[in-house]
Amino acid sequence: MEMPQPDARALAARELLLRRLTEALGADGVISAAEELIAYECDALTAYRCPPMAVALPRTTREVAETVRICASLGVPIVPRGAGTSLAGGSLPTADSVILGVARMNRVLEVDYPNRVIRVQTGMTNLAVTGAVQGDGFFYAPDPSSQLACAIAGNIAMNSGGAHCLKYGVTTNNLMGVTMVTAEGEVVEIGGAHLDPAGYDLLGLICGSEGQLGIVTEATLRILATPEGARPVLMGFASSEVAGACVADIIRSGVIPVAIEFMDRPCIHATEAHAKAGYPLDVEALLIVEVEGSDAEIEAQLATIKEIAGRHSPMVMRESTSEAESKAIWLGRKAAFGAMGQLGDYICLDGTVPVGTLPEVLRRTAELSAQYGLEVANVFHAGDGNLHPLIIFNANAPGELEKAEALGADLLRLCVDVGGCLTGEHGVGVEKRDLMLHQYRPADLEQQMAVKDVFDPRWMLNPAKVFPLAISESRRTAA
Amino acid sequence: MTTLTPATEAELCEAIAGSAAARTPLEIAGGGTRRALGRPVQAEAAVSTAAISGIRLYEPGALTLVVAAGTPLAEVEAALAAEGQRLPFEPMDHRALLGSTGEPTIGGAVACGVSGPRRIQAGACRDSMIGVRFVNGRGEAVANGGRVMKNVTGYDLVKLMAGSYGTLGVLTEVAFKVLPRPERALTLVLEGLEDARAAAALSAAVTAPFDVNGAAHLPARNGTPARTLLRVEGLEAQAEYRATSLARVLAPFGEAGRVEGEAHEALWRDIRDAARFKGRDGAVWRLSLRPSDAPGAVARLRTALGADAFYDWAGGLVWLCLPETGDAGASAIRAETARLGGHATLIRASAATRAAVEVFEPEPAPLASISAGLRAKFDPAGILNPGRMRA
Ligand SMILES: Cc1cc2nc3c(=O)[nH]c(=O)nc-3n(C[C@H](O)[C@H](O)[C@H](O)COP(=O)(O)OP(=O)(O)OC[C@H]3O[C@@H](n4cnc5c(N)ncnc54)[C@H](O)[C@@H]3O)c2cc1C
Numbered sequence: 115m116e117m118p119q120p121d122a123r124a125l126a127a128r129e130l131l132l133r134r135l136t137e138a139l140g141a142d143g144v145i146s147a148a149e150e151l152i153a154y155e156c157d158a159l160t161a162y163r164c165p166p167m168a169v170a171l172p173r174t175t176r177e178v179a180e181t182v183r184i185c186a187s188l189g190v191p192i193v194p195r196g197a198g199t200s201l202a203g204g205s206l207p208t209a210d211s212v213i214l215g216v217a218r219m220n221r222v223l224e225v226d227y228p229n230r231v232i233r234v235q236t237g238m239t240n241l242a243v244t245g246a247v248q249g250d251g252f253f254y255a256p257d258p259s260s261q262l263a264c265a266i267a268g269n270i271a272m273n274s275g276g277a278h279c280l281k282y283g284v285t286t287n288n289l290m291g292v293t294m295v296t297a298e299g300e301v302v303e304i305g306g307a308h309l310d311p312a313g314y315d316l317l318g319l320i321c322g323s324e325g326q327l328g329i330v331t332e333a334t335l336r337i338l339a340t341p342e343g344a345r346p347v348l349m350g351f352a353s354s355e356v357a358g359a360c361v362a363d364i365i366r367s368g369v370i371p372v373a374i375e376f377m378d379r380p381c382i383h384a385t386e387a388h389a390k391a392g393y394p395l396d397v398e399a400l401l402i403v404e405v406e407g408s409d410a411e412i413e414a415q416l417a418t419i420k421e422i423a424g425r426h427s428p429m430v431m432r433e434s435t436s437e438a439e440s441k442a443i444w445l446g447r448k449a450a451f452g453a454m455g456q457l458g459d460y461i462c463l464d465g466t467v468p469v470g471t472l473p474e475v476l477r478r479t480a481e482l483s484a485q486y487g488l489e490v491a492n493v494f495h496a497g498d499g500n501l502h503p504l505i506i507f508n509a510n511a512p513g514e515l516e517k518a519e520a521l522g523a524d525l526l527r528l529c530v531d532v533g534g535c536l537t538g539e540h541g542v543g544v545e546k547r548d549l550m551l552h553q554y555r556p557a558d559l560e561q562q563m564a565v566k567d568v569f570d571p572r573w574m575l576n577p578a579k580v581f582p583l584a585i586s587e588s589r590r591t592a593a
Numbered sequence: 594m595t596t597l598t599p600a601t602e603a604e605l606c607e608a609i610a611g612s613a614a615a616r617t618p619l620e621i622a623g624g625g626t627r628r629a630l631g632r633p634v635q636a637e638a639a640v641s642t643a644a645i646s647g648i649r650l651y652e653p654g655a656l657t658l659v660v661a662a663g664t665p666l667a668e669v670e671a672a673l674a675a676e677g678q679r680l681p682f683e684p685m686d687h688r689a690l691l692g693s694t695g696e697p698t699i700g701g702a703v704a705c706g707v708s709g710p711r712r713i714q715a716g717a718c719r720d721s722m723i724g725v726r727f728v729n730g731r732g733e734a735v736a737n738g739g740r741v742m743k744n745v746t747g748y749d750l751v752k753l754m755a756g757s758y759g760t761l762g763v764l765t766e767v768a769f770k771v772l773p774r775p776e777r778a779l780t781l782v783l784e785g786l787e788d789a790r791a792a793a794a795l796s797a798a799v800t801a802p803f804d805v806n807g808a809a810h811l812p813a814r815n816g817t818p819a820r821t822l823l824r825v826e827g828l829e830a831q832a833e834y835r836a837t838s839l840a841r842v843l844a845p846f847g848e849a850g851r852v853e854g855e856a857h858e859a860l861w862r863d864i865r866d867a868a869r870f871k872g873r874d875g876a877v878w879r880l881s882l883r884p885s886d887a888p889g890a891v892a893r894l895r896t897a898l899g900a901d902a903f904y905d906w907a908g909g910l911v912w913l914c915l916p917e918t919g920d921a922g923a924s925a926i927r928a929e930t931a932r933l934g935g936h937a938t939l940i941r942a943s944a945a946t947r948a949a950v951e952v953f954e955p956e957p958a959p960l961a962s963i964s965a966g967l968r969a970k971f972d973p974a975g976i977l978n979p980g981r982m983r984a
Contacts, residue, residue: 307883312936312954318752339802362654368773466741469655498742538743568966
């Protein structure tokens with residue numbers, strides 16, 4: 115993976131930069147020692163690492179603005195960072211950059227139950243937001259698997275999803291307002307506790323813009339009443355195709371489950387060895403379907419789902435009848451990523467495909483896996499076609515990373531070719547940057563880059579991400 | 594004024610590129626039923642998307658629909674209904690309120706970002722949109738998003754296009770996530786509540802876990818008592834359970850009656866279309882506020898302007914009808930939004946008033962400059978619906 119040449123002018127300004135950042139943020143707000151910078155040299159895409167010039171950890175929006183102004187005046191690019199759990203290299207530093215981390219900004223600013231909103235600083239973790247309101251019967255719906263660690267800042271920048279977004283939508287559908295520091299260091303308020311924009315939907319534009327349009331420091335989020343109950347059913351099938359067909363039939367039926375999760379045989383076996391959730395080992399694919407509501411509502415919905423699944427000759431049908439059984443059913447799914455880690459190094463892809471193409475895509479995935487001689491395990495959000503093929507490889511074997519990446523690129527191209535996209539919830543970052551022209555034509559990307567030109571005319575915010583370097587070069591080097 | 598009616602996206606590109614070169618300002622229309630929204634457009638020619646029409650792809654099993662922008666909304670809704678599905682965002686039909694004629698198109702609904710009562714639970718128009726194709730002011734076709742429900746590949750121009758009133762590009766195709774129709778739907782009705790009490794009832798309803806997806810209040814008028822309306826939907830058993838449970842939650846506010854069937858449908862059609870103001874004179878405004886702020890704002894504006902009001906979106910959406918004199922209430926209304934946050938849009942007024950008053954809430958300087966910057970990038974010659982959103 116290629117990164118641009120560090121900017122000599124920015125590198126030369128390092129000493130002045132550190133002095134001015136320290137003046138603004140205090141000594142404990144700036145990290146510059148080489149051994150301490152190591153913690154920031156990558157995100158969860160650990161194959162790529164590069165220490166930044168410095169890390170700035172402001173405590174307030176005003177300090178963020180001050181940091182941005184200092185960097186802007188010295189021509190130093192900024193890489194915004196939440197918790198650093200991006201799987202796309204979104205918060206990967208460049209050698210000439212300052213990491214602007216919002217991790218210290220982790221306070222709840224306002225909880226307003228009657229109006230169903232919470233306002234937080236964006237360094238707060240996703241799970242802590244729900245934690246702040248669940249005692250009072252509310253929750254924040256988007257629930258990425260990384261929710262214990264990831265920050266609202268990163269969720270907004272990546273427009274993160276989660277297992278329950280089939281019913282509740284992703285971050286953008288639950289975000290009502292932000293306070294943002296612009297590339298010039300100006301503080302702007304967009305949206306708030308009311309619905310919908312007064313003019314252009316700038317909030318919709320900022321959500322998912324991967325830290326390239328501004329630094330988001332505060333957010334107003336929709337919170338919802340906790341459902342009375344939730345219960346999953348686990349179903350095993352003789353083939354991935356049959357499981358895929360069952361998903362489409364459930365969706366057609368009029369029941370909207372809160373989650374439909376899919377695991378294939380390699381994933382089931384790895385997970386079972388690791389988490390011992392009692393998953394069936396003789397099936398080719400399993401589905402976990404969860405519905406919500408009162409006991410009676412759950413019964414009614416599960417009855418429909420079981421009736422549909424029955425038409426697909428399930429080998430296993432295990433309906434939870436207790437809290438403990440529900441936990442057991444989810445245990446394996448939640449442990450899946452960790453379990454895959456036991457198998458070796460892995461790359462986690464995130465392409466999305468039309469639900470109707472699932473059987474074909476899964477078949478082609480198996481073929482490509484065999485062709486490359488690398489194991490691929492599938493665990494994903496099936497209701498919305500958001501795949502997460504995990505390519506297992508050995509990072510210590512020369513050439514295997516490159517081989518795994520080549521397989522990944524083929525799989526993502528497959529997703530696009532059947533009518534889907536490169537990334538459903540993880541973002542483009544550096545990881546999928548160079549595949550963008552497979553999904554979009556140059557004119558499509560030109561229009562997106564024109565948006566960045568408006569928010570960040572000098573391309574100082576996370577400049578080497580999202581767009582193929584060749585097409586963003588003239589803009590990045592103009593300033 | 595000549596009207597261009599291209600039949601394909603390629604023809605539209607050509608028409609717009611030609612107009613850009615000649616600097617001919619264009620009015621963009623679908624069915625023309627929402628022409629009177631926004632400020633009057635200063636155009637020399639018109640472009641209609643009516644011939645760019647038809648359902649391109651509909652996969653009920655994937656809950657996805659791709660449709661050409663000029664397709665009549667009625668055609669889209671009928672196709673969905675035939676499969677037991679619907680558009681989640683319940684778009685308003687502006688014809689009765691604005692006194693317009695013609696067939697609303699899907700592109701028009703999207704360009705105006707029209708969301709109805711279900712906004713509070715199923716999301717806005719933009720939340721159902723998963724992809725767009727449009728032609729920008731240079732005459733270039735641009736695609737963004739796609740036809741899958743989850744897609745974070747690059748910037749989200751899909752949302753930007755919703756509610757941009759044709760000032761950033763002319764939509765040619767829109768992809769949606771659709772939802773199943775419920776087996777059963779019904780409305781609980783409380784009578785005789787004062788606004789503040791009704792607001793509390795609406796809040797209690799939407800903060801209970803029963804998926805209330807319509808929450809409106811019609812204050813008393815001309816001897817008709819006030820009515821507070823709460824809609825629940827779902828599978829047969831689910832809707833019944835929700836209604837019964839919700840009635841318990843609402844008990845402190847009175848005994849809730851039930852409305853079902855066609856009468857229930859009509860109730861929500863009327864809320865959606867602001868039927869209360871149909872056929873009445875006066876300027877009509879729409880305010881989006883933090884719901885608990887709304888009754889106070891309404892009380893002040895009633896006194897100051899003689900406004901009649903009703904509430905949707907659990908109280909967060911206020912519709913006002915008031916005499917169209919002076920600035921049609923703009924300064925008093927905007928004083929409220931300035932103080933409380935939120936925004937106000939002038940929905941119906943004479944062309945003269947809509948030219949003189951800021952129809953859309955003025956943006957603070959930094960945001961106004963971003964918006965102007967976007968417009969300049971998407972439509973450098975300024976030929977697409979000039980003046981429609983901002984002077
Ligand atoms: C085990 C695991 C499971 C995961 N599961 C999911 C999942 O289920 N669903 C899902 O969607 N994702 C998932 N992810 C990916 C990741 O957790 C999300 O992308 C998350 O939102 C990133 O948040 P973060 O705070 O760690 O952001 P970071 O990694 O710090 O940054 C992510 C992006 O946000 C930008 N950014 C950070 N802060 C700001 C700011 N204040 N203003 C503007 N831009 C900013 C960064 O520049 C970067 O581009 C998973 C990751 C892991 C490691």
